[in-house]
Structures are given as structure tokens and as C-alpha cells.
Amino acid sequence: MTKIRLDLLLVERGLFPTRTKAQAALMAGKVRVPGKDRPKAGDLVMRDAPVEVLADACPYVSRGGLKLAGALDAFKLGVAGRVALDLGASTGGFTDCLLQRGAAKVYAVDVGHGQLDAKLRADARVVNLEKTHARDLDPAAFSPRPDLAVMDVSFISLTMVLKPLLACLARPAAVVALVKPQFELEPKKTPKGIVKDDAHREEALTRVRDAAAALGLREAGVIESPLAGAKGNREWLVYWTLR
Structure with missing residues (x-):
């Protein structure tokens, strides 16, 4: 299975409407990925990687x-x-x-x-x-x-x-x-x-x-x-x- 940038994966799964909003949530520490203490937008992860978005992830239109x-x-x-x-x-x-x-x-x-x-x-x-x-x-x-x-x-x-x-x-x-x-x-x-x-x-x-x-x-x-x-x-x- 291929790997994909974490911010792209979040958008692909419909968790965020844009990469900008996905990146904002990551910068704010609102996304959890097993095995990564502080996941970053450019991290390469498997397409089936488990991810968790906290309920209060980036409440604004940009970070x-x-x-x-x-x-x-x-x-x-x-x-x-x-x-x-x-x-x-x-x-x-x-x-x-x-x-x-x-x-x-x-x-x-x-x-x-x-x-x-x-x-x-x-x-x-x-x-x-x-x-x-x-x-x-x-x-x-x-x-x-x-x-x-x-x-x-x-x-x-x-x-x-x-x-x-x-x-x-x-x-x-x-x-x-x-x-x-x-x-x-x-x-x-x-x-x-x-x-x-x-x-x-x-x-x-x-x-x-x-x-x-x-x-x-x-x-x-x-x-x-x-x-x-x-x-x-x-x-x-x-x-x-x-x-």
C-alpha cells in the first residue's frame, strides 16, 4: 500500500475541506496518529493509517x-x-x-x-x-x-x-x-x-x-x-x- 502526506490523507478522508485547514489542526496539536508524538502535515503515512481528529480542531477558517x-x-x-x-x-x-x-x-x-x-x-x-x-x-x-x-x-x-x-x-x-x-x-x-x-x-x-x-x-x-x-x-x- 502506498504512503501519502498526512494533510492530504485528512482531506481525502473528508475530515477537513482543505489542506490549509488540515495543516492548521496539525499545527494546533488537534490530530493524533499512533506512534507519532507530534504529527506534521508532511509526514508520510499509510493510506489506511488510523488518525483521530479532536472535536475542537481549528475552530477558525485558517490557523x-x-x-x-x-x-x-x-x-x-x-x-x-x-x-x-x-x-x-x-x-x-x-x-x-x-x-x-x-x-x-x-x-x-x-x-x-x-x-x-x-x-x-x-x-x-x-x-x-x-x-x-x-x-x-x-x-x-x-x-x-x-x-x-x-x-x-x-x-x-x-x-x-x-x-x-x-x-x-x-x-x-x-x-x-x-x-x-x-x-x-x-x-x-x-x-x-x-x-x-x-x-x-x-x-x-x-x-x-x-x-x-x-x-x-x-x-x-x-x-x-x-x-x-x-x-x-x-x-x-x-x-x-x-x-
Whole structure:
């Protein structure tokens, strides 16, 4: 009998609708495979291998929701009743997390299009602002103004999007950003998109924190992401307040 990647097997058996959701559950430790302490998406297993999916496997449309949930819990940051802006929404993991925690409205902003999960596109609380570049945010597009912003952007530095973001927020406001070191550093420090040097990781985080402070943001907390990023990169979530 042939072997197959574990994430593909989970989809093939109908346990998850997409590989992305299967991978999210695996990263969250919500899939059990006999003989494997911490099964990974790329593990090759027999097609008839026994697998167990825990009942609470990835409650969000993508594993990004697990990252934000970890931050909201760590920072004791309430979401209920708030108007939020999700910058770099993509599939909508952050947006889904915000809605499940009671957000009244979420502006889902992304430079791409057609990525937001169908469940979220159909939710009346979601304003889908696709094909919108972070640097081109227009304050007039947000009514009412959000008092909470969350960010998960790729292929651009957070230092380049903080200023246009802040122009769109109400006062006071809270900001939570996922810091991805591979997008904050020069290419020579990120071979194959991977940041291996602890000093470089610290440099990336410091750049973002300094840029935020220069714009008047007050740092209220920072944690390492509960899940690793692409290619195993370590990431951080930073919480700021804005007055």
C-alpha cells in the first residue's frame, strides 16, 4: 500500500475541506496518529493509517485565528461589541476569530481578491475590502471608524503600513500585529525566506517596535506566536494602544 502526506490523507478522508485547514489542526496539536508524538502535515503515512481528529480542531477558517486568539488571551484584550479592521485578511483567520469573540463589525482588508472564506463573505458583520493595498488605505472608507486593528501582512514591512493604518482608526484604539521577521529584514538575512539567527529575529522585532513608538503607539504587550509561521519561522504578536 502506498504512503501519502498526512494533510492530504485528512482531506481525502473528508475530515477537513482543505489542506490549509488540515495543516492548521496539525499545527494546533488537534490530530493524533499512533506512534507519532507530534504529527506534521508532511509526514508520510499509510493510506489506511488510523488518525483521530479532536472535536475542537481549528475552530477558525485558517490557523491564523489560533495565533490571534492566543494574543487576545495573553493580552486580556476584549473584542465584544468593537468595530475592527483586519489588515491582510487573506482567508480570514483573524476576522473569524474577532467575530467569534463578539466583534460588531470587521473591515477585512487585503491586496488580493477572492481569498476571503465564503462563510465570512456572507456574514453581514464583515465588510470585504479586497484589492486594497495597505499603503493606500483611505480613512473615508471606514464608517464607523474601527477602534481595534489586527494585522497579518506579508511581503511588506509593518513599518510601511503603520502610518496609513493609524490614520483610519478612532481614538482611543488598540492595535495587535503579527511580526514576521522574514519581511522586516534584508534578503541577505533571510536565505530562502528563513530567519535562523536570533540576533536577526531580535533586529526585526526592534525595527517594528521602534517604528510604532515613533508614531505615538504605546506598547502594552508582546508574545511569541503560539504557532510558527511559514517554513517554521518564529513570529511575534505585539499589542499597542493609541490615544
